[in-house]
Amino acid sequence: MIQRLLAGLLLIVALTAMPALARENGEGEGAPSGAISVQDNAATDLAILNRIGSILGQVDDFDRVDVQVDAGIVSLSGEVTEQSATERLKSLIARIDGVVAIQDHVLLSTDIGTRLESVRERFAARMNQVVAGLPFVVLGLIVGALIVLVGGWISRREKTMARIAPNPFIAEFLSQTIRLTSWIVALVVALDLMEATTLLNTLLGAAGIFGLSLSFAARDTIEGFVATILLSLRQPFRPNDLIEVNGERGRVIRLTSRGTTLLTLDGNHIRFPNQIIYKAVLTNFTRNPERRFLVDLTVDPAADLGRARDLVLRELARMGFVLARPEPVAWVEASGNEFIVIRAGGWVSQEGTDFDLARGEAYRQLRKALDAEGFAIPELVHRIHVENQTERDADKPDTNPSKRRERAPDLSPDAAFEQLVDRGRVNDGRDLLEPARPKPGG
Numbered sequence: 001m002i003q004r005l006l007a008g009l010l011l012i013v014a015l016t017a018m019p020a021l022a023r024e025n026g027e028g029e030g031a032p033s034g035a036i037s038v039q040d041n042a043a044t045d046l047a048i049l050n051r052i053g054s055i056l057g058q059v060d061d062f063d064r065v066d067v068q069v070d071a072g073i074v075s076l077s078g079e080v081t082e083q084s085a086t087e088r089l090k091s092l093i094a095r096i097d098g099v100v101a102i103q104d105h106v107l108l109s110t111d112i113g114t115r116l117e118s119v120r121e122r123f124a125a126r127m128n129q130v131v132a133g134l135p136f137v138v139l140g141l142i143v144g145a146l147i148v149l150v151g152g153w154i155s156r157r158e159k160t161m162a163r164i165a166p167n168p169f170i171a172e173f174l175s176q177t178i179r180l181t182s183w184i185v186a187l188v189v190a191l192d193l194m195e196a197t198t199l200l201n202t203l204l205g206a207a208g209i210f211g212l213s214l215s216f217a218a219r220d221t222i223e224g225f226v227a228t229i230l231l232s233l234r235q236p237f238r239p240n241d242l243i244e245v246n247g248e249r250g251r252v253i254r255l256t257s258r259g260t261t262l263l264t265l266d267g268n269h270i271r272f273p274n275q276i277i278y279k280a281v282l283t284n285f286t287r288n289p290e291r292r293f294l295v296d297l298t299v300d301p302a303a304d305l306g307r308a309r310d311l312v313l314r315e316l317a318r319m320g321f322v323l324a325r326p327e328p329v330a331w332v333e334a335s336g337n338e339f340i341v342i343r344a345g346g347w348v349s350q351e352g353t354d355f356d357l358a359r360g361e362a363y364r365q366l367r368k369a370l371d372a373e374g375f376a377i378p379e380l381v382h383r384i385h386v387e388n389q390t391e392r393d394a395d396k397p398d399t400n401p402s403k404r405r406e407r408a409p410d411l412s413p414d415a416a417f418e419q420l421v422d423r424g425r426v427n428d429g430r431d432l433l434e435p436a437r438p439k440p441g442g
Contacts, residue, residue: 044098045069051096072100079107140190151182170232227278228257239433241286255433292347293359297366298339300378305332308375312344315369321358321411322346339378357411
């Protein structure tokens with residue numbers, strides 16, 4: 001019985017002592033853990049301080065800067081001779097592992113002597129760089145000068161440019177392009193040999209911005225220049241060609257870098273900007289020597305239209321200035337109840353024959369032939385005409401065959417107008433057109 005009581009008391013004492021022992025064990029284990037954490041922070045701060053010290057030891061600008069590290073927080077103090085030195089130091093420290101924050105207490109030095117000494121050191125360092133780079137500068141200048149000389153020599157080869165380019169304008173443009181390209185290449189090569197890459201990048205960027213601004217500001221001028229080059233290369237017309245642009249018809253006098261000049265059939269000069277000529281719908285009536293004319297002939301609706309059409313075709317075939325190939329054509333146009341139109345067409349050669357004169361003569365002869373065969377123009381108005389004896393005598397038919405014989409019309413181009421065109425073509429070296437097409441028999 002007494003033994004059981006003693007065992008119970010021991011069990012109660014043991015249960016009561018266990019929390020205390022647990023607390024003592026917990027405190028004992030926690031104390032070493034806290035000590036280890038403090039030791040780790042101190043080691044990290046020491047590593048950061050050593051790393052910053054090695055950086056400061058290699059840079060002369062940070063001789064008067066003091067550094068303290070506490071729990072990863074870096075505190076800077078002292079003086080510097082330049083404000084940019086502090087920013088550079090902060091950027092270097094921020095790259096170190098373990099740095100939590102940077103407290104900047106660095107002041108700009110007010111000592112004039114110290115700051116002048118810093119300026120002197122920088123000037124001396126830059127002068128040393130200049131002296132060390134002088135051989136490369138000389139080499140760059142020599143290479144650039146050689147490139148410019150070679151480009152200038154090539155651009156002055158007039159015979160070579162004349163063989164490459166179709167006209168003087170393109171030849172001059174190529175010469176200027178080669179000369180300008182040689183200067184640009186010489187500048188780039190010289191700056192690269194001088195190791196002035198920063199200046200080179202700045203110049204290239206400025207040139208790009210300037211070119212973009214110029215393209216917007218001088219858009220019309222650039223468009224006209226490009227149109228002039230394309231017209232010079234393609235040559236859509238020649239001197240003295242009859243063309244029509246925007247409703248204006250005339251003979252081509254000249255093509256210059258500023259515009260194209262036409263001489264209208266009334267003798268007026270019209271100058272079109274080249275960009276308008278290039279973009280407009282252009283009709284060249286002279287490029288193909290053969291050209292077809294059309295005339296409209298009115299006849300009575302009650303007439304035999306088939307016989308009238310055959311008569312027109314026979315008369316066209318008999319005309320000496322109308323070509324046999326392609327063949328003349330004629331067809332009936334439905335116009336109305338009052339009259340019928342027969343549209344006739346024939347081809348003429350513009351080499352030696354004036355187109356407008358040929359068309360007028362064809363109409364005259366066709367109208368005469370139709371009237372002679374009874375296909376007269378229908379008259380809707382009745383006229384009463386009282387004749388006197390003199391008029392009756394004048395209207396009597398002439399019985400003299402020699403007088404009835406018609407003289408062949410002159411359908412050759414107007415020589416006076418051709419002289420006007422020739423006078424307009426002043427040979428001042430600015431005309432970009434190729435020589436005119438040779439005339440027949442020339």
